[in-house]
Amino acid sequence: MVAGGRDAGTASRILDVAERLVQVRGFNGFSYADIAAELQITKAALHYHFATKADLGEALISRYAARFAEALAGIGIECGSASAKLADYAELYVEVLRNRKMCLCGMLAAEYQTLPQPMRAAVIGFFDQNEAWLENVLTQGRSEGSLQFAGSARDTARMIVGSLEGAMLVARPYSDITRFQAAVDNLLVSLAPSAGRAEPTGLDQASA
Numbered sequence: 001m002v003a004g005g006r007d008a009g010t011a012s013r014i015l016d017v018a019e020r021l022v023q024v025r026g027f028n029g030f031s032y033a034d035i036a037a038e039l040q041i042t043k044a045a046l047h048y049h050f051a052t053k054a055d056l057g058e059a060l061i062s063r064y065a066a067r068f069a070e071a072l073a074g075i076g077i078e079c080g081s082a083s084a085k086l087a088d089y090a091e092l093y094v095e096v097l098r099n100r101k102m103c104l105c106g107m108l109a110a111e112y113q114t115l116p117q118p119m120r121a122a123v124i125g126f127f128d129q130n131e132a133w134l135e136n137v138l139t140q141g142r143s144e145g146s147l148q149f150a151g152s153a154r155d156t157a158r159m160i161v162g163s164l165e166g167a168m169l170v171a172r173p174y175s176d177i178t179r180f181q182a183a184v185d186n187l188l189v190s191l192a193p194s195a196g197r198a199e200p201t202g203l204d205q206a207s208a
Contacts, residue, residue: 010039010041010045010049011049011050013039014035014039014046014049014050014056015056015059015060015063017035017038017039018030018035018056018060019060019063019064019104020101021034021035022060022104022107022108023096023101023102023103023104023107024100024101024102026107026108026110026111027057027107027108027111027114027115027119028111028114031053032046032047032053054116054118054119057108057115057116057119057122058118058119058122060104061104061105061108061119061122061123061125061126062122064104064105064126065105065122065125065126065129068092068126068129068130069129071092072089072130072133075088075089081141081144081146082137082138082140082141082144082146082147083141083146083147083188083191083192085137085140086134086137086138086141086147086160086188086191087188089133089134089137090164090184090187090188093164093168093180093184094177094180094181094184096168097168097171097172097177097180098177100175102168102169102172103165103168105123105126105127106165106168106169108123109123109127109165110169127161130157130161131154131157131158131161132157134153134156134157134160134161135153135154135156135157136153138153138156138157139153141191145193146192146193147191147192147193148191148192148193149191156191160187163183163187164183164184164187167179167180167183167184168180171183
């Protein structure tokens with residue numbers, strides 16, 4: 001773990017470099033030597049702040065999830081309608097891809113079986129957090145009439161996360177953000193009332 005209260009600036013720089021490396025190469029695609037070389041510090045200095053790579057990974061997910069949660073809270077304040085919230089949520093993913101990176105936890109999910117158990121739990125926690133937020137937005141949207149979908153809000157939230165993460169992964173080798181943007185646009189259109197979907201039944205409403 002990060003050494004308590006000692007040189008937080010160095011710890012932050014280590015996390016910045018490690019996060020970028022994960023988003024570009026994956027967690028198994030870099031070593032402490034890579035970080036040390038980029039920051040021009042010793043590997044011993046890295047271990048001083050993060051005793052193991054697993055500790056570094058946990059810290060990365062924790063910081064990333066906290067930033068994402070802050071962004072979601074901002075969307076909740078700035079946007080009124082559920083459809084606007086959903087569009088801004090998708091934009092978070094677009095912005096990551098604009099920077100030629102991948103969602104940190106999406107990259108880690110691809111390596112899930114090779115990760116230490118605490119990191120696995122943290123990755124699942126990140127997706128659970130996103131799905132819970134989306135479920136609330138979808139419930140709001142169905143209630144106010146700005147969103148329309150079949151089945152439960154929970155299942156639709158899971159579909160949205162899976163669609164965005166998957167579309168980001170497939171768009172990556174093409175280096176074409178418009179490919180991802182088209183997937184986002186189609187997803188949003190499919191959830192709009194004008195998409196021509198059947199009105200939800202009472203059973204669907206009850207299961208949301």
